[in-house]
Amino acid sequence: MTEATAVPARRIPGHLRAAVRLAAAAAPGILLAYALATVTAGAGPVAAAALLRTLLDRLADGRGGAELLPLGVALAVVGLLVGAVPASTAYLHSRLLRAVGVRAMDRLYQAMNRITGIGAMENPGFRDRLRLAQQSGRSGPGQLVDDALGVLSALITLTGFIGVLIALSPWLALFVVAAAVPAFIAQLRLNRQHATMMWQVSGRARREAHYAELLTTLAAAKEIRLLGLGGLFRTRMLREMTAVNAEEARQDGRELRTRTALAVLTAVVAGGGLVWALVQAGRGRLSIGDIALLVAAVGGVQVAVGGLVDRFASAHQNALLFDHYQNIVDAGPDLPAPAEPLPAPALRTGIELRDVWFRYAPDTPWVLRGVNLTIPYGRTVALVGLNGAGKSTLVKLLCRFYDPTAGTITWDGTDLRDLDVAALRDRIGAVFQDFMAYELSAAENVGLGDAAALDDRARIESAARRAEVHDTVLALPDGYDTMLTNVYYDEQDRDDPATGVLLSGGQWQRLALARAFMRDDRSLLILDEPTAGLDPQAEHDLHDRLRRHRQGRTSVLISHRLGTVRDADVIVVLADGVVVEQGTHEELLAAGTGYAKLFRLQASGYAEPMARVGGDRC
Known part of the structure; x- marks a missing residue:
């Protein structure tokens, strides 16, 4: 037990x-x-x-x-x-x-x-x-x-x-009652064993459900069919199912x-x-x-x-x-809350990270190690670095999804842990790399950026225009009222265009941007790979728009494409959870260190094909 x-x-x-x-x-x-x-x-x-x-x-x-x-x-x-x-x-x-x-x-x-x-x-x-x-x-x-x-x-x-x-x-009564005692003990033991068994197989049951989901969901359908993974995942699912069934059979x-x-x-x-x-x-x-x-x-x-x-x-x-x-x-809040949380005022001076260390659990490696960083008010700070450098983790700390393991993050000099967490997040607008595609209407997918304005169609359309997705939405069967899913409908409804549609990845990303634009007046804008799903022309156009939108606003921009961050006021290079470089694009190029090498490497990938194209035309 x-x-x-x-x-x-x-x-x-x-x-x-x-x-x-x-x-x-x-x-x-x-x-x-x-x-x-x-x-x-x-x-x-x-x-x-x-x-x-x-x-x-x-x-x-x-x-x-x-x-x-x-x-x-x-x-x-x-x-x-x-x-x-x-x-x-x-x-x-x-x-x-x-x-x-x-x-x-x-x-x-x-x-x-x-x-x-x-x-x-x-x-x-x-x-x-x-x-x-x-x-x-x-x-x-x-x-x-x-x-x-x-x-x-x-x-x-x-x-x-x-x-x-x-x-x-009385003797017969005693005999009958005494015979019931073993039944109580035996049944309690059986049920305790059953509960123990359920807990022990829960991991296998979760893996079985995961493989079953891979075999039946649209998100994985293309890769599974192209790579021929159906048989592999089916075998793994059956293995987990058989193991669970064996434990249940023993019980x-x-x-x-x-x-x-x-x-x-x-x-x-x-x-x-x-x-x-x-x-x-x-x-x-x-x-x-x-x-x-x-x-x-x-x-x-x-x-x-x-x-x-x-x-x-x-x-x-x-x-x-x-x-x-x-x-x-019965669980209390997972993040400690002060007895009297302070309101989160509109940002006026900036955000500062002081000797911030972070790891997800005591037995896991450090993700951030002694990070010192200032995000000045009204400026754009770009975070760059290889995968695993700690960029997305830093964003989680800024949103106070986690608290630093050591060190402090301040908002105009006040520790984030002393602020009301809901008020703090109300000051932040964000587009996350793993943004949500809500199986709701197009209008709701945009309006959820500010739930108080969920019925404000004018604001929703304005945000969609700025994300350059307004025309796409208008072309849908029911415009902004079109459901962006078809999972709620019966098979016989599939021919009815009002039952909903599915969007492309790039269209979903534009809706996520529009959702962020609903928080246009927030103090901090976080853009985590905001154009990763767009084609080059759309990415270029949208970055121009985002660049204009960021002017005079405090923003954090994360991107692997260094050409998109060159106009940031400060570029911070992270490596293994440590700030290794920071400065403007020109300063970092002049330094000739890691950022400069990575930028030139990416630039050469475009320059060489262009040179070949130019040579072919001569």
Whole structure:
């Protein structure tokens, strides 16, 4: 048993209370009705058995119809209630699950919004917990409440029938109860093993899902078909699936052996009780009604014990999985927040990095090592360097997706950690290299840059014009209202142009730029490879536009194409997480070091083909 499964087991009562609070907040009336129906379901069989005993004994005594009629009516009413309860509880159960599921998932996503950084999202262990939290959050809290009420119902039935058995024979009651103890222990062990198994195979399940996604998504379709990778990924997917199935089969075998043994024990107890009753009846110690009641009680105890074990085991398993939900819901912010965060004013002097060190985890290499850098107000600072130099990591720190491991970053002299993080980010506009392509309308893809202006079509169109994507959007079937996806529609809708379209990579990149232009008045503009998906002419035109847009604005520009950063006020060269050069383009060329060599290398790639073209024309 792992710590991941042992520790949550001790928190089951707390999880049950949390689930009941969720249900009471989501649907108090339905919860109350469901609880009453559950009590009726538990008490009904005991009441019916007691009435049947009295009725049979009076029949055996030769009592008249006048005395039997009230008993018959009472028995019919109880039978009617017991018969109607399953349909009612099924309806209430469905209503409760839906209501609690909505409330629980809302709490989960509220908690996700409290995670202001991205360190957790980049952690595979957290993503595993989040996946399990999403699975258990939708139905888990409702199931826990259902399990708790099921335990209550079984306890009512069990208590009633044990009382009957004690009245008939205390020794028989003790025997029946003692036989139930192994069932509890065995079932709890099975469910703990099952939860452990699920946790152990979660990594394989994630890899299986990844390979399945590669085989079925459009993003990977071209490379997989061109490179002939379908068979390879299918084999890997089946290998992971087979490994998961093997673990599940071993668990199924353990459950089969245990439950078979429990079934035999149940049969022995029931058979023994019946034999004892017949012997006692032969000696005149039990009436016909007593025998009927005893048979009902022994059977009822076995059914109640089975239900109690199943419900308790289900609650145990659901609580273990619900622990992942609770861990995320109860987690505090991932980035430390000051008791009284300061507002983030409009930038006036600049941003400064002082001896900034950063690594993603204590056991990983340093990504930034002692970086000292000033981003002056109103100036453009370009970050260049080879892959892995730390450029994108530095951008993450500027947006406060992470905090420096050591050192400080200041905004007009104030440490970013002292500022309200939401207010800080509201001062920043950005186009990330891995920008989002939202499966929403074209207007929303632009307007999300400033959610407050999501319905401001004039601003949206203005931003699109500046990104030179306005004409492209107008040419779509529904213009700005065109859905940029077709995943929401049925197959029969595919011929309808209103169902949505798919854009090219360059068109998506222009929309991402337009989204950044929605934040035109922000203090800091971050452009991380903003034209990587464009053709040379479009890239040249857009960089001219971006150059004009950056004038007088504080901006950070990242690009591997050094020709696009030559007009920056300051060019900073990063290598292995260290600032190795900085200055203007002319200063760095004059220095003749790494930047100059890399620039001339890139320039020669254009100069040589042009020379050949010129020679051919001569």
